[in-house]
Amino acid sequence: MDLRKLTYFVEVIKEQSFSHAAQKLYVSQPMLSKAISQLESEFGAQLIKRNSKSFQITEEGKLVYQKCIKILNDYDELEHILDDSKNLLRGSVSISIPLEVVSLYFIPLFIDIHKKYPEISIDLHEEGSHAVVNALVRDMIDIGVVMLPVPTHDIDVYQIIDDQCALMVSVDHPLASREQVDISELEHESFLLFNRRFVLNDMVRQACYSRQFSPNIMFQSSNTSIVLGMVEKNQGITIMPGPTFPDSNPYLRKIKIKPKIPWKLALIIKKEKYLSPAVLQVVEEILGYFGSNAIDEIKNNL
Numbered sequence: 001m002d003l004r005k006l007t008y009f010v011e012v013i014k015e016q017s018f019s020h021a022a023q024k025l026y027v028s029q030p031m032l033s034k035a036i037s038q039l040e041s042e043f044g045a046q047l048i049k050r051n052s053k054s055f056q057i058t059e060e061g062k063l064v065y066q067k068c069i070k071i072l073n074d075y076d077e078l079e080h081i082l083d084d085s086k087n088l089l090r091g092s093v094s095i096s097i098p099l100e101v102v103s104l105y106f107i108p109l110f111i112d113i114h115k116k117y118p119e120i121s122i123d124l125h126e127e128g129s130h131a132v133v134n135a136l137v138r139d140m141i142d143i144g145v146v147m148l149p150v151p152t153h154d155i156d157v158y159q160i161i162d163d164q165c166a167l168m169v170s171v172d173h174p175l176a177s178r179e180q181v182d183i184s185e186l187e188h189e190s191f192l193l194f195n196r197r198f199v200l201n202d203m204v205r206q207a208c209y210s211r212q213f214s215p216n217i218m219f220q221s222s223n224t225s226i227v228l229g230m231v232e233k234n235q236g237i238t239i240m241p242g243p244t245f246p247d248s249n250p251y252l253r254k255i256k257i258k259p260k261i262p263w264k265l266a267l268i269i270k271k272e273k274y275l276s277p278a279v280l281q282v283v284e285e286i287l288g289y290f291g292s293n294a295i296d297e298i299k300n301n302l
Contacts, residue, residue, distance in 0.1 A: 008027075243263075
């Protein structure tokens, strides 16, 4: 089968015109018409009804068109795979991670990856977990890191962190001397939270609902420093992942909360997505950094 003829046929259907397709393909119209006629002879079916006034694809043509798209896309992917096998560990890897997670864990990891693999570039996007999942399933990024839980229908999930969230208040807040607080005691407090793009926003709301009240959310942001800065000024309280608490900050207090709100992070990869050698190496570095051996499972699924 001649891929050139398939390409010609697809372009003619897209343009709905032999003359326009010929211009885009930089071939003569007679050459293009001849190639389509040869394709019709090979398939033993008329693919396009054509005359001087109209252009119409036949039912057989519609079927062939869909199959041609798949064949050409598969061929392009094969070319990428072969190019990757030649270039190996080089190229760009796009990854989306919540900003506070980058600050906590990934800066030294990215520095280490750059030292080991200088030909690999990291294209980092800082987003909340909901936005990360959306970008992944739409093929806008290669891999992501999210707070669990997230929808898992189209993605594979590999947990890397298992921790707890905590209540954070100003040292001047009435609860500052407490070691533990039931979330029901926060019913009349002003909440300062990450915005709705973050899974933590949903989890705090659900914890409050479990105690039969809706949180009074005074302020939402995607920036940890802004939220904690307002808590320092005793403008409200927040619930954040325990590891984000700045131990050296004398103006804040971290308090255990009940019921516990887990803070679990996971690396996510779209199901059945091709991973270039560079992406696979970054995945291996991330999982190894967090002590996970899931890389063997990922490689076996390729």
